[in-house]
Amino acid sequence: MTAAALGDGRTATQDLVRAGAASTVGFDKVSVAYRGAVVLKPLTLEVAAGEILAMIGPSGSGKTTALRAVAGFVRPVSGRIRVGGTDVTDLPPYERGLAMVVQNYALFPHMRVADNVAFGLRARGAARTLIESRVDDALGVVGMRTFRKRYPRELSGGQQQRVAIARALAVRPRVLLLDEPLSALDAQIRRSMVEEIARLHADLPDLTILYVTHDQSEALTLADRIAILKDGALCAVGRTADLYRRPPNRFAAEFLGRANLLPVVIEDDRSVGGMVAVRAGADRLLVAGDGAPAGTRRLLCVRPQHLTLTAELGYSNRIGGRLRQVHWQGELTHLVAEVGDSLVRIVATRLPALPERGGAVDMFFAPGDASLIPEEAGV
Amino acid sequence: MLVWSRSGRFLVWTVAALLIGVVFLAPLAVILAASFAAQWNGALPSGFTLEHYRAAGTGASGDAVFASLATGVAASVLALLSGTWAALALRAQGPAWSRTLGILFFVPSAVPSVSVGLGLLVAFSQRPLLLNGTTAIVILAHFVLISAFSFGNVSAGLARLPPDFEEVASCLGARPAYRLAKVTLPLIAPYVVAAFGLSFALSMGELGATVMVYPPGWVTLPVAIFGLTDRGDVFSGAALTMILVGVTLTLLIGLERLPIAAAGRRG
Amino acid sequence: MSDLAAAPAAARPNLNGLWVAPPLIVLALSFLYPLALIARSAVLGETGAPDWSGVLATLDSRPFLNALLNTGEIAVASTAGCLALGLALALILAFVPFPGAPLAARLIDTFIALPTFLITLAFTFLYGSAGILNGALTQGFGLAEPPVHFLYSAWGVILAEVTVYSPFVLRPLLAAFSLIDQSQIEVAGLLGARPWRIVRSVILPAALPAAIAGGSLCLLLTVNEFGIVLFIGAKGVITLPLLIYDKAIQESDYQAACVIAIVNVALSLGLFGLYRVAARRLGG
Numbered sequence: 050m051t052a053a054a055l056g057d058g059r060t061a062t063q064d065l066v067r068a069g070a071a072s073t074v075g076f077d078k079v080s081v082a083y084r085g086a087v088v089l090k091p092l093t094l095e096v097a098a099g100e101i102l103a104m105i106g107p108s109g110s111g112k113t114t115a116l117r118a119v120a121g122f123v124r125p126v127s128g129r130i131r132v133g134g135t136d137v138t139d140l141p142p143y144e145r146g147l148a149m150v151v152q153n154y155a156l157f158p159h160m161r162v163a164d165n166v167a168f169g170l171r172a173r174g175a176a177r178t179l180i181e182s183r184v185d186d187a188l189g190v191v192g193m194r195t196f197r198k199r200y201p202r203e204l205s206g207g208q209q210q211r212v213a214i215a216r217a218l219a220v221r222p223r224v225l226l227l228d229e230p231l232s233a234l235d236a237q238i239r240r241s242m243v244e245e246i247a248r249l250h251a252d253l254p255d256l257t258i259l260y261v262t263h264d265q266s267e268a269l270t271l272a273d274r275i276a277i278l279k280d281g282a283l284c285a286v287g288r289t290a291d292l293y294r295r296p297p298n299r300f301a302a303e304f305l306g307r308a309n310l311l312p313v314v315i316e317d318d319r320s321v322g323g324m325v326a327v328r329a330g331a332d333r334l335l336v337a338g339d340g341a342p343a344g345t346r347r348l349l350c351v352r353p354q355h356l357t358l359t360a361e362l363g364y365s366n367r368i369g370g371r372l373r374q375v376h377w378q379g380e381l382t383h384l385v386a387e388v389g390d391s392l393v394r395i396v397a398t399r400l401p402a403l404p405e406r407g408g409a410v411d412m413f414f415a416p417g418d419a420s421l422i423p424e425e426a427g428v
Numbered sequence: 429m430l431v432w433s434r435s436g437r438f439l440v441w442t443v444a445a446l447l448i449g450v451v452f453l454a455p456l457a458v459i460l461a462a463s464f465a466a467q468w469n470g471a472l473p474s475g476f477t478l479e480h481y482r483a484a485g486t487g488a489s490g491d492a493v494f495a496s497l498a499t500g501v502a503a504s505v506l507a508l509l510s511g512t513w514a515a516l517a518l519r520a521q522g523p524a525w526s527r528t529l530g531i532l533f534f535v536p537s538a539v540p541s542v543s544v545g546l547g548l549l550v551a552f553s554q555r556p557l558l559l560n561g562t563t564a565i566v567i568l569a570h571f572v573l574i575s576a577f578s579f580g581n582v583s584a585g586l587a588r589l590p591p592d593f594e595e596v597a598s599c600l601g602a603r604p605a606y607r608l609a610k611v612t613l614p615l616i617a618p619y620v621v622a623a624f625g626l627s628f629a630l631s632m633g634e635l636g637a638t639v640m641v642y643p644p645g646w647v648t649l650p651v652a653i654f655g656l657t658d659r660g661d662v663f664s665g666a667a668l669t670m671i672l673v674g675v676t677l678t679l680l681i682g683l684e685r686l687p688i689a690a691a692g693r694r695g
Numbered sequence: 696m697s698d699l700a701a702a703p704a705a706a707r708p709n710l711n712g713l714w715v716a717p718p719l720i721v722l723a724l725s726f727l728y729p730l731a732l733i734a735r736s737a738v739l740g741e742t743g744a745p746d747w748s749g750v751l752a753t754l755d756s757r758p759f760l761n762a763l764l765n766t767g768e769i770a771v772a773s774t775a776g777c778l779a780l781g782l783a784l785a786l787i788l789a790f791v792p793f794p795g796a797p798l799a800a801r802l803i804d805t806f807i808a809l810p811t812f813l814i815t816l817a818f819t820f821l822y823g824s825a826g827i828l829n830g831a832l833t834q835g836f837g838l839a840e841p842p843v844h845f846l847y848s849a850w851g852v853i854l855a856e857v858t859v860y861s862p863f864v865l866r867p868l869l870a871a872f873s874l875i876d877q878s879q880i881e882v883a884g885l886l887g888a889r890p891w892r893i894v895r896s897v898i899l900p901a902a903l904p905a906a907i908a909g910g911s912l913c914l915l916l917t918v919n920e921f922g923i924v925l926f927i928g929a930k931g932v933i934t935l936p937l938l939i940y941d942k943a944i945q946e947s948d949y950q951a952a953c954v955i956a957i958v959n960v961a962l963s964l965g966l967f968g969l970y971r972v973a974a975r976r977l978g979g
Contacts, residue, residue: 120599142598143607149599155592159614168610169600220600436890437791444787448799451780452806453888455817457825462820472827496851514718520711528713531971536726538967540919542936543956545728546943552734552951626808633810636921636936640943650810654926657816666820669813676808 071098071255072133072223079128079275089114090282091128096274098133101250101258103289105265105273105304116226116261121145123399134224143172148217152229157200162188162212169220181290190249198252207238216248224257231267243270249383265305269293277301278406284413294352295337302350302422309356309393310372311349311368313421318343324416330389334366336419347421353394357416358384358404364413368393372410375403386410445596456673460668480667489668494654496632497675498647499563503570503580504627510571511578513584513622518610530583536578544572545640561643569637574627581626585619625683629676730960737953746950752953763958767964769852769934770917776857777913778906781864784896788865790880798842800869806862807823812856812922819926822846847929855923860916862908871905872898882972904973919963935959 074096081089089111096102102389104112117123121142129138137145148169158164166187170180188194191211201209209367210230217225231239247270249350250256262268268275269289276286277300285292285301296302301309316333317326318341329349336349350392370386370393382403384395395412404410466475483489514533518526521635536544536560550560561564589612597611598604614651635650642651649672656665716895751927753759784803788796822828822843829841875898883893921936933941935955943952 070480120595122595122599143593143601143603145599147599147603149596151592153590153592155596157593157597157611157615159617169604170595172584172597172600172602172606172610184512226599440787440791441793444784444791444793444799447780447784447805451861452803454821455814455858458820459817468820468825472830474915475854510718510721514715514722517715518720520714525712529719533718533722535964535967536722538915538919538963538970539726539730540921540936540939540956540959542921542939543733543960544726544729546952546956547726547733549943550949551729551732568725568916571876575722581948629808633808633922635810635812636919636940637926639940650922652811653816654812657819657926658928662816662819665816667825669810673809673813677805680805680808 064210072257073098073131074102074224074257074259075129075131075197076115076118077129077131079115079118079125079130081111081174082117082126083114083124085133087253088281089118089125092283092395094276094283096257096259096285098257099255099317100273101260102258102388103262103275104278105262105268105269105275106278106284107240107263108302109280110278112261112263113228113277114281115278116259116290119224119259120147120149120226141408146220146223147226148215148220148222148224149222149226149228150217150230152205152232154201154213154233156209156212156216160198160200161197162201162204165201165212166197166215166216168313173220183219183221184223187219188212189216191215191245192251207242210234210242211245214246218256218297219251220258224259227258227260227262229262230260232264239267243267244371247271275305277304293352294355296422297349297420298422299350299425300393303422307353307394308350309353309391310394310422311351311388311391312424313347313349315341315345315347315421326395327421328422329368332366332368334368334419335416336366336421337416339421346424349419350422350425351414351419353383353396356393356395356397356412356414358395358397358400358412360411360413363415365421366414366416368412368413368414372406372408375406377403384410386412442527459666459669459673461671462663463661468663469472480664481671483664484667487665488647488651491547491648492647493675495563495566495646496649496672499567499570499646500628500631502567503574503631506567506571506625507575507578507627508620509584510575511580511623512582514579515582516612518583518588526643533579534576535581536572541569541573541634541636542640545569545637548572548637549641560641563643563646565641566638567642567648569641570631570634573634573637574630577630578623579626581619581623582616585616587616621683621686628674628679632672632676636652705885712801728858733953733956733960735932736949740950750954751951754958756809758933758938759955759958762933762935762955765932766918766934766959766962769849769932770914772849772853773856773917774910774913776853777861777864778910780857780861781909782902782906784861784866785865785872786898789869790898795977800865803862803865806859807866810922811855811859813921814858815851815923818846818851819963820853822851838964847927847932849932851927851929852924852932852934855927856917856920859920859923863912863916864906867905867909868902871902875901908970908974911966911973912915915963915970916968918959918966935962 076092076094078091078093079089080087080091082368092115104115106112114123118125119132120407121137121140125138129136131137132145132147136265157168160168163184166184167180170183184197185194187287188197191214193208193211193215196204196212201212203211231242234242250258250271258273262269263389274287275289275292276423277284279300285297292301296305296308302308302310311329312327313327313334315325316328318326320338323337324335327334327336327349334349337348341347360367368383368388370388372384372386374385376383379396382397382400384397384404386393393412461473463480464476464478465473466477468474484493507639518529520530548565549560551557552565559568573587593611594607597607602610633650634648635654638648639654642648647655649668653665653668653672656662656668737750738745738747740749761896788800820826823846824841824844829843832838832842833840845854852931878948880893883897919936920934921940924934924937925940939952939955939959942948942955
């Protein structure tokens, strides 16, 4: 499945089947309304060529609408959508050169696996020899070559989803759209499919993937970048690790995983290497500033597993508290400490000795592992 | 199980057997018996003969079988074409128009068949379209009466088709015509086949509009059966009725067994 | 790119809506146009001028009023019969199933696909003056005259229509019953509720929408029924469709036929509207 596989004799129709040179996707103030109700507020977002961008959010957040706008199934009321630099807003879906995988696979029940995979190429009028080699390639990528004569109903859910992915890959799409592709699978198969998609992307680094999911663990595992949507609006976007470590707001912090949110006051807004001093109770901490002036109240967000109970190099911030609960769970130990009026959770992988409940405890974290976020619950 | 006691259950079953037996089974059985009866003087028919069937295969009765089959096939094919087209086209309309036009396509099924026949007789006995006295007007009458059922069946099939299939197809590059031929129509094939079966069955039994418009040379089975029984030849009428029932049921069962009709159900 | 982004979404002319035109034209030509001409012929007399006295004379005539009354009586009685028979059979088939119940349901279902006059023909053999019942009675009791005459009255028509149209009630009822949780009934039974109580308190409320939808469909179909009435051919039992046929074909009085047809069509469309409302409101 490399771009070079399609070198020979390119006709006008075959051009549609062009090897997907890495394409960007651009949303320029894209807004979608359905029967008068705005379901996607003006969205501006760039997806870089060859990256996996995950759009996550609760149901009704507009993530699927954004994906459907790229596919061409819904028409924006305003704004433009670009794919690979071309404005596709006015193009019908079949002229956009994309491919899509949906939650319930939507394999054509009346076609065998090979015919399903060949569908897009036949629809575009590709030559027979090209179709044969592409189908073989695509089925090989997902490890389904031996099933080519089967009907979809004879396959398990995971196998059907592999065929659906092969069907999408066979057309060499400019962008691959994945709409909750793993939601219909049970937990164990879902984990192995996540790994498989990650491997697939490693094999096809040029493929741009727009991945819609409500499951933050899929997004964290797969995505280069994550866009979080809420109530039809973009609420946070950033590189996966950055967004996880330093979410810009409370919703993003809590949607991506467990977060400790500790009330603090900015004490000194003079930035030193991007760091400002904040006060949390009796402790003075250095964290990345957000430009707010001294005296502003903020929430300090730090993940439970970014806190340690032992002073280590780089873990220069210290919070003092009182230990309330200790749950040893083998691999991990979950601890809860009281800091002022707040509870702070800690997940430790190794501890020198199990600390005593009720005793004073010091917790340490690196300045880069925390962020300051506004106090209001919303955005 | 609603009735627990053994005796209660048997009582209920006896009532059910009597109802089904007397109301539904007896009429079919008695026509079957009559169609083979040599004579019927006492309470029950006596003697066995194939004479009524032999007569049905020849002459006027044979023509009626042919006229009914030809009318049924022609009208059903036309109704299916028009109904499927209408059902597909309505999807491109907004919800309000789609509902209004949908009801309009259903209306012919609500109008009494005799009035449909009368309307065609009045409309096509004058210029610009003179169809009176042709077989075309019979086929047209059947078409009007069954088109709503074709439309309804195909619409039901389309309503149950998840949008994913067509969306994925067009995303993969399928133009509307290709998508229709390779995805939409194969997926609703069971409903299309069922629509054809129902249309054909209704056409085979149509009487009200046909008696209003049929020309002398195109007597359908129901009209022929009415003619026979009206003259008192009830045994030949029974034989022709059994042929009508046989043809209809054979076609319905045959359609049900078609692989195309089963494909969607298995998928 | 920036000027592109600022451009308003170009309104591509959407011609997809026009695909509905061909079947709509066919419908207009084959159905609406004839219907309009019926209305025109009803009003215009032989001369071509509006002839309202002719319309009134038809509407005020004894045959028309009799037919209207007959049609209403037969339709209401048949529908009531369909509801009773359909409900009884549906209850048994769904909740006291016996071996062969699915087969019986299919047998009843096939009546939807069979011509209605078949039943009348069968009734002639069963209950006609020379039929099985009368034959058995005259032989058994040595009677000179066949004692059973109901077939050649409105009752014959009603019984035939009940047979033919009860499947239209049975079908939605069975569908509604299949949605009732069987364990609910079993629990009620274990708690000592009598079958009738369960039927009244659990089953009937759930079946009401289906019964109303099926019943209104029956009402529509029985008002429109022609074959059964024609085949029975009883002098005293004339309904609107039969009167239209008589006027047009036997008497060649097209104006009267068209006037009656308009009344019949209006009645049917009213019932059709009722059925749509019932099916929509109650069927969810």
